Amino acid sequence: MLENKYDDESFFQKYSQMDRSQNGLASAGEWSTLAKLLPDFTDKKLLDLGCGFGWHCRYAVEHGAAAAVGIDISQKMLAVARSKTDSDKITYLCQPIEKLDFPPQSFDIVLSSLALHYVNDFDALCAQASCCLKAGGEFIFSVEHPIFTAAGAQQWHYDPDGTISHWPVDNYFNEGQRTAIFLGEQITKYHKTLTTYLNTLLQNSFSLRQVVEPQPSLELLSTIPAMGDELRRPMMLIVAAQKQN
Known part of the structure; x- marks a missing residue:
């Protein structure tokens, strides 16, 4: 059975209190980078995989998209998304990302933000995304970086005096399930190498546009001193790909 941690009441309440949950895209540290990779949404149809609270669907429609479909496995997440949405151009569907079943060439853009590391079979997901995209369509996604996911625990190692020693990278080429601690709770994720992410796209009729x-932005580094630790290892990977004819 596919994990649906976001409908667990305790976990959902903790997630809902995060800055990015409260304030949306403005509080997502990677948003300024991701936004630069997005195509023109004018008159386009968007599919958002793991849409959560619907921030990207609303952004797309606000920037001219003809329609946006957001899918997520969590009823709780979608309830919030619907409460924040006031547009008949946006549709939210409760279903796993792994169960995509749209007609061929249904969308111009497929977008996913920090959701695909919850998917075991990335090859099947890429095949589904390729099928439902029009020729020339864009597939843009962010995931936790393979260096961040490799060891599994996703925790810094500390010296005896409490200062950060290093970020552990282990079992890098051993892809598969990891158990991480996020918001104080155990959650299942799937580690994949950088090779797997990029080559799987190439093998499913995509070309790479940006990796x-x-x-962290200079603003974050200047206002949150601890953010400097984020320069010691990559936390996220963002990929923009285009479906070939």
């Missing part, structure tokens, strides 16, 4: 390992 970015986002760093």
Whole structure:
């Protein structure tokens, strides 16, 4: 059975209190980088995989999209998305990302933000995304970086005096399930190498447009001193790909 941690009441309440949950895209540290990779939404149809609270669907429609479909496995997430949405151009569907079943060439853009590391079979997901995209369509996604997911625990190692020693990277080439602690709770994720992410796209009729390992902005670095630790290892990977004819 596919994990649906976001409908667990305790976990959902903790997630709902995060800055990015409260304030949306403005509080997502990677948003300034991701936004630069997005195509023109004018008259386009968007599919958002793991849409959560619907921030990207609303952004797309606000920037001219003809329609946006957001899918998510969590009823709780979608309830919030619907409460924040006032547009008949946006449709939310409760279903797993892994169960995509749209007619061929249904969308111009497929977008996913920090959701695909919850998907085990990335090859099947890419095949589905390729099928439902029109020729020339864009597939843009952010995931937790393979260096961030490799060891599994996703925790810094500390010296005896409490200062950060290093970020552990282990079992990098051993892809598959990891158990991480996020918001104080155990959650299942799936580690994949950088090779797997990029080559799987190439094998499913995509060409690479941009590959970015986002760093904290100068503003964040100047206002939140602890953010400097984020320069010691990449936390996220953002990829923009285009479906070939």
